[in-house]
Amino acid sequence: MEANNHHRPPGALERAEDSAGIDIVGLTKRYLTPKGETFTAIRDVTLRVEPGQFCSIVGPTGCGKSTTLAQVSGLENPSEGSVKVGGMTVEGITNGVSYMFQADALFPWKSVLGNVMMGPTLLGTPKREATALSMDWLRRVGLAGFEDRYPHQLSGGMRKRVAMAAALINNPRILLMDEPFGALDVQTKAIMQNELLKLWEELRPSVLFITHDLDEAVALSDRVVIMTSSPGSVKDVFDIDLPRPRGNVQEIRHEERFLELQGHIWESLKDEVTRAYARTAGAAGAAAA
Amino acid sequence: MTTLTHNETRKSEKPVETETAAKNAGRNKARRRTRAIWIGRLMLAVVVIGGWQWFTEEGWVDKFFFGQPTQIWDALVKLFTEGTAFGTIWENLGVTAQEALLGFVLGTLVGVVLGLLLGSNKYLSAVVGPYIRILNSIPRIVLGSIFIVAFGLGSFPKILLAAVLVFFVVFFNAFQGVREVDQNLVANVRVLGASPFQVAMHVTIPSAMTWIIASLHTAFGFAIIGALVAEVLGAQKGIGLIISQAQGTFDPDTVFACMVIIAVITLGAEFLIGLLEHRLLKWRPPNRSEAQSI
Numbered sequence: 001m002e003a004n005n006h007h008r009p010p011g012a013l014e015r016a017e018d019s020a021g022i023d024i025v026g027l028t029k030r031y032l033t034p035k036g037e038t039f040t041a042i043r044d045v046t047l048r049v050e051p052g053q054f055c056s057i058v059g060p061t062g063c064g065k066s067t068t069l070a071q072v073s074g075l076e077n078p079s080e081g082s083v084k085v086g087g088m089t090v091e092g093i094t095n096g097v098s099y100m101f102q103a104d105a106l107f108p109w110k111s112v113l114g115n116v117m118m119g120p121t122l123l124g125t126p127k128r129e130a131t132a133l134s135m136d137w138l139r140r141v142g143l144a145g146f147e148d149r150y151p152h153q154l155s156g157g158m159r160k161r162v163a164m165a166a167a168l169i170n171n172p173r174i175l176l177m178d179e180p181f182g183a184l185d186v187q188t189k190a191i192m193q194n195e196l197l198k199l200w201e202e203l204r205p206s207v208l209f210i211t212h213d214l215d216e217a218v219a220l221s222d223r224v225v226i227m228t229s230s231p232g233s234v235k236d237v238f239d240i241d242l243p244r245p246r247g248n249v250q251e252i253r254h255e256e257r258f259l260e261l262q263g264h265i266w267e268s269l270k271d272e273v274t275r276a277y278a279r280t281a282g283a284a285g286a287a288a289a
Numbered sequence: 290m291t292t293l294t295h296n297e298t299r300k301s302e303k304p305v306e307t308e309t310a311a312k313n314a315g316r317n318k319a320r321r322r323t324r325a326i327w328i329g330r331l332m333l334a335v336v337v338i339g340g341w342q343w344f345t346e347e348g349w350v351d352k353f354f355f356g357q358p359t360q361i362w363d364a365l366v367k368l369f370t371e372g373t374a375f376g377t378i379w380e381n382l383g384v385t386a387q388e389a390l391l392g393f394v395l396g397t398l399v400g401v402v403l404g405l406l407l408g409s410n411k412y413l414s415a416v417v418g419p420y421i422r423i424l425n426s427i428p429r430i431v432l433g434s435i436f437i438v439a440f441g442l443g444s445f446p447k448i449l450l451a452a453v454l455v456f457f458v459v460f461f462n463a464f465q466g467v468r469e470v471d472q473n474l475v476a477n478v479r480v481l482g483a484s485p486f487q488v489a490m491h492v493t494i495p496s497a498m499t500w501i502i503a504s505l506h507t508a509f510g511f512a513i514i515g516a517l518v519a520e521v522l523g524a525q526k527g528i529g530l531i532i533s534q535a536q537g538t539f540d541p542d543t544v545f546a547c548m549v550i551i552a553v554i555t556l557g558a559e560f561l562i563g564l565l566e567h568r569l570l571k572w573r574p575p576n577r578s579e580a581q582s583i
Contacts, residue, residue: 070476074477074480075479075480088298093479093482094480097480098480098481099480101476103471103473105473107473107474107491107495108573109495109496109498110572111572119481122478122482122483122487122491123482150572152573152574153574176480211508250396262497273302
């Protein structure tokens with residue numbers, strides 16, 4: 001039950017001082033392939049996310065971005081190096097963490113309400129309280145009246161809203177997002193980004209946000225981390241000094257400072273993407289030959 | 290902008306009419322289709338059963354060996370009015386149904402528990418897996434003989450054989466069901482602080498349920514087969530005994546009559562399982578596959 005103590009009281013707002021920073025130092029993760037060979041996914045990753053900061057990780061495909069998140073959440077243990085959350089070294093599942101994936105990761109057999117209620121229920125919140133809290137969150141993400149639907153009856157954007165409510169309802173200290181909007185169409189994506197920013201500004205958890213989309217990263221984040229292709233490691237860190245609240249992410253894209261930062265970061269990212277592409281293309285060519 | 294809306298309103302007058310017309314046409318078409326299907330079904334039954342009757346009547350096929358629909362009907366009536374040498378048909382049917390049901394429950398329980406256990410434990414499944422595959426490949430019906438020698442002519446060996454047949458069907462489905470669990474969902478609840486037990490209750494079991502319930506349809510058929518075969522091998526009561534008795538007296542009509550009775554029972558059980566499925570899996574999107582309608 002010790003685990004519960006680390007969660008912030010659900011629903012409490014403006015508690016940035018409670019959110020924990022993330023300190024990743026010399027993190028290396030190797031996997032054993034079925035053939036018995038070792039594969040290094042990330043090597044010597046060091047990065048810091050300040051408490052309440054929104055940090056994006058951008059990098060070419062297969063550079064170990066998701067691996068980094070798995071180490072932070074405590075779902076996996078690092079081979080070398082350490083991850084500290086709020087000053088405590090991660091061993092086992094980190095307290096007060098929520099995950100959001102590219103795939104919906106909703107329970108298809110639970111109603112919308114049941115899905116959102118999962119978090120409080122696992123914390124042992126009494127049912128009536130959990131229901132009230134979930135209804136409140138569904139209202140916040142604009143899904144009031146949809147609580148009895150099943151996920152398959154919702155559109156992609158609505159499912160994302162449910163996932164967002166389910167991820168935020170426990171008022172996490174840390175929100176890990178693994179390309180959460182990757183599968184959405186452009187318009188829905190923009191809407192969801194605004195929603196996310198709005199909710200994040202209310203709750204201010206520390207966010208680690210993985211994306212392929214540089215525009216998305218710059219528009220949402222305080223800090224953008226560029227990773228090299230495999231084995232992944234940190235190439236560059238950029239601080240984004242666009243003022244908060246950012247407002248509409250679609251409008252911010254046309255601002256001069258945004259374009260300047262975006263161009264700057266793209267210079268750094270371009271090499272990595274080209275190298276990663278050349279490698280996969282080269283590998284395909286070798287395989288074909 | 291105004292001209293656009295104006296145009297739209299003008300246009301929408303006519304489509305309303307055509308739309309209702311199209312709806313009616315669609316409904317009529319669907320109704321005609323349903324009627325055609327039922328006519329087809331009826332004709333198929335008439336051709337098969339009528340042909341059987343005709344061929345045996347004409348003597349092209351010997352009714353002594355292959356029975357005859359009208360005589361099967363007579364045998365069926367006789368079974369229900371006069372009973373059998375081993376008591377009324379209800380008594381025997383009750384025995385068989387009870388054996389099949391208990392075997393079904395036992396096999397399902399063991400299959401689900403072991404399937405979930407092995408499915409969620411990689412080491413255990415790697416160790417036990419090959420043996421289960423070996424057991425699965427031996428002709429399990431033959432186990433009936435062993436069970437009867439070991440446990441006598443009572444109900445127990447029948448229940449056991451039915452359970453063994455049911456077990457493998459359910460086990461493999463439960464196992465596969467656990468393997469197909471969305472790992473994102475597992476990660477999600479683990480991060481939220483779920484214990485292994487909570488992961489099983491909230492993710493693994495509900496997710497595997499689709500597979501398990503799908504297997505129950507086939508499994509009940511196997512339960513009936515197990516009970517019947519064990520009864521044919523040796524029993525003091527039951528439909529299987531009536532069948533083996535009828536076989537001994539060259540009475541194919543009674544054998545067919547028993548088949549009809551069992552078919553009705555199985556269809557009834559199938560219907561109940563269907564209801565259960567509908568209730569437990571009401572969250573699933575409607576299945577659009579054509580196979581569903583068969």
